[in-house]
Amino acid sequence: MLLFVYVVDVEVANEKQVLNRFAEDKNVRVAPDTNYYPVAKAPQNLPERPLGIGFGPCGLFAALTLAQMGFNPIVLERGKDVRRRTKDTWGLWRKKILTPESNVQFGEGGAGLFSDGKLYSQIKDPKFYGRKVMQEFVKAGAPEEILYVSKPHIGTFRLTGVVSSMREEIRRLGGEVRFETKVDDFIIHNGRIEGVVLGNGEEIRSRYVVLALGHSSRDTFRRLHERGVYVEAKPFAIGFRIEHPQSMIDQARLGKFAGHPELGAADYKLVHHARNGRAVYSFCMCPGGTVVAATSEPNKVVTNGMSQYSRNERNANAGIVVGISPEKDYPGGPLAGIALQESLEANAFILGGKDYCAPAQLVGDFLKARLSTKFGEVIPSYKPGVLLGDLTVSLPQYVIQAIQEALPEFGKQIRGFDRPDAVLTGIETRTSSPVRITRDAETFQSLNVRGLYPAGEGAGYAGGILSAGVDGIKVAEALAKAMLADLA
Ligand SMILES: Cc1cc2nc3c(=O)[nH]c(=O)nc-3n(C[C@H](O)[C@H](O)[C@H](O)COP(=O)(O)OP(=O)(O)OC[C@H]3O[C@@H](n4cnc5c(N)ncnc54)[C@H](O)[C@@H]3O)c2cc1C
Known part of the structure; x- marks a missing residue:
């Protein structure tokens, strides 16, 4: 026999009465509020813009959350946009030609772009951030069923459309996403991040930086270590x-x-x-x-x-x-x-x-x-x-x-x-990151560099698309609160 198990979420006209009626039935309970409520709102005259390094699921959700709160983030991504990146990735699979800055690991959508798009995880999620991740995916074109099936997945083909429409939403909200923009170095003074140096030598100043590198950015891990950012093997x-x-x-x-x-x-x-x-x-x-x-x-x-x-x-x-x-x-x-x-x-x-x-x-x-x-x-x-x-x-x-x-x-x-x-x-070999860029459990900032927010899989705080997205939201919230506190 084939048995399907459903959890049904219903709205009723008279909740109190219904709850009284089913008071003895353990299967009937009040559904938790899974809506997402932004934790901050940026003032009109924000003196600086937060930076995000990396546009995988973690960087994407960090940037989207910041943009939704009005913080106009700038995202720097070493790889190309989905369309050109897909072409480069197929170049390796079909013609044995590798493009080192645009491939399965690097580019818009991060490592999760060419994947099964499995969207489940065993993380604890008391604030239902995972629900926000799923809802944003659906808004951007993912099949609605991911909101209710037990083991949701999107598949690689659909993910590409979802990711590019989320990028456009970030731009519409005032954020900026720059492709083929590799962060090569970090400007750190007196234990505080002050900005980054790009591959072409350009400096971008910000005292608030989300580091969402993924597990394959080995040159950047080495640079962080050289600059004294606390990194440990994991x-x-x-x-x-x-x-x-x-x-x-x-x-x-x-x-x-x-x-x-x-x-x-x-x-x-x-x-x-x-x-x-x-x-x-x-x-x-x-x-x-x-x-x-x-x-x-x-x-x-x-x-x-x-x-x-x-x-x-x-x-x-x-x-x-x-x-x-x-x-x-x-x-x-x-x-x-x-x-x-x-x-x-x-x-x-x-x-x-x-x-x-x-x-x-x-x-x-x-x-x-x-x-x-x-x-x-x-x-x-x-x-x-x-x-x-x-x-x-x-x-x-x-x-x-x-x-x-x-x-x-x-x-x-x-x-x-x-x-x-x-x-x-x-x-x-790349099942997860070989390093942890350790952060403070409360502030989400690097153990020894203030204003630097290590996040996602590369920093050792996520393993998979959903958990990386959730971590991006958490870090965005911590960054937004810290920025507002510094302004007060
Ligand atoms: C083929 C494949 C299949 C997978 N299948 C699944 C799956 O089905 N389900 C699942 O949950 N997970 C899957 N994963 C794992 C999942 O993709 C990762 O856990 C997830 O993408 C991690 O998200 P992230 O944002 O932390 O890092 P990433 O997705 O790796 O993104 C990091 C981004 O940072 C950019 N970057 C790095 N260094 C720099 C720099 N110096 N300057 C600028 N940009 C930089 C990179 O180019 C990259 O785009 C799969 C991974 C792969 C490779």
């Missing part, structure tokens, strides 16, 4: 992408209801605690999606996954990753996690044949540590292509051992998960 995870036929996952998860139009393509979430003390888990599962080349740097290979709204590609894919930490695995200081990512990604580039193809191996061969030479039924979706070989040399041995142990265990939960012809594509 844990992240590394591994591979795995692909199976979506029909196999549907069958294993939904049984006789596989293919039911109301259920769509099935997803999964898996965890295994390996004997060597490592946790192996599935990450960013994309039902009916594709594996994509996600590097932003020349001569590196890194994978991720995305899907369209319809989720009707042949394969299901997910990261199968192992948690690693600075204490155990990269103890060399705040930037050691970045150095580890760089060396693994450079090695993957070589294993893939030095032309942006990714190294890949069949699961059966990976488990027996032998070279793969030909595909079975599963044909990997990674563009621009894969080179079959031996992935057991691509990551540290504790990671390989943990994944070799986990796959057969996952096969017990999802029949066929460890089938010999499932394909692993390497490598997944």
Whole structure:
């Protein structure tokens, strides 16, 4: 039997009477007020404008919230607008041409643009900021169902339209969004941010700066560290992408209801605690999606996954990753996690044949540590292509051992998960930021630079589109309040 569970939100004429009538029924209660109420309003003669660095989901929601409160933010984004960025990104996938400042990671919409557009998160959200994120997406053209389905997703194609219409809304409200504008340096005096220096040498002065860099802006992380901004190493995870036929996952998860139009393509979430003390888990599962080349740097290979709204590609894919930490695995200081990512990604580039193809191996061969030479039924979706070989040399041995142990265990939960012809594509290294740009829990400002608001995934305060958007709203509110307090 197929059961659908609904939570129904209704307005009634006489609320008191209705509540009295259902006083004993735990399933009937007053719905919380999920409306968003701005916390500040900028005065007419604002003496300076806040800056936002980065226009991913975090920078976008920070800028939108500030613009809605009248603070006329200026957003500086190193990449291009969605239309030109999409062309550049396809350049890598179709023609093996990487544009280092305009790709899967950099450009309007941030890393979330070419994604599955999954919009759920496990963050605590007592103020319902997540609801504002969803409502703004719907206003900008996302399907209305994201407001009520349990696992909403937009898909990459629709996200591009949503993001560009939100950018226009920011402009309409008095904000400014500048593309191809990389922040190269930071002007800091006596523990206070005073402005930024752009790649072309131009200085922009502001004492209020939102730092929403994403996890791949390694040059900027290094610059912040050089300038003395407090940065620390943080844990992240590394591994591979795995692909199976979506029909196999549907069958294993939904049984006789596989293919039911109301259920769509099935997803999964898996965890295994390996004997060597490592946790192996599935990450960013994309039902009916594709594996994509996600590097932003020349001569590196890194994978991720995305899907369209319809989720009707042949394969299901997910990261199968192992948690690693600075204490155990990269103890060399705040930037050691970045150095580890760089060396693994450079090695993957070589294993893939030095032309942006990714190294890949069949699961059966990976488990027996032998070279793969030909595909079975599963044909990997990674563009621009894969080179079959031996992935057991691509990551540290504790990671390989943990994944070799986990796959057969996952096969017990999802029949066929460890089938010999499932394909692993390497490598997944950018699961989250390798650094935290630590901020004060109350003021949201950097621990040692006033006026600097580290935010979103790159600063270590979000992991995903929804949580990055929510963090952007929180930081915008903190910045607006601080600016008004300074003016008082
Ligand atoms: C292929 C892929 C699929 C994904 N799928 C999903 C998914 O389905 N669901 C989900 O929740 N999450 C997904 N994610 C993760 C999600 O995209 C990120 O968690 C989210 O985008 C983080 O938001 P952010 O704004 O903090 O950073 P980002 O989105 O990374 O944005 C940071 C922006 O800052 C800009 N920038 C960096 N440095 C500078 C500088 N010095 N000067 C100017 N601009 C700068 C960058 O160009 C970038 O546009 C996916 C990620 C990828 C790569």
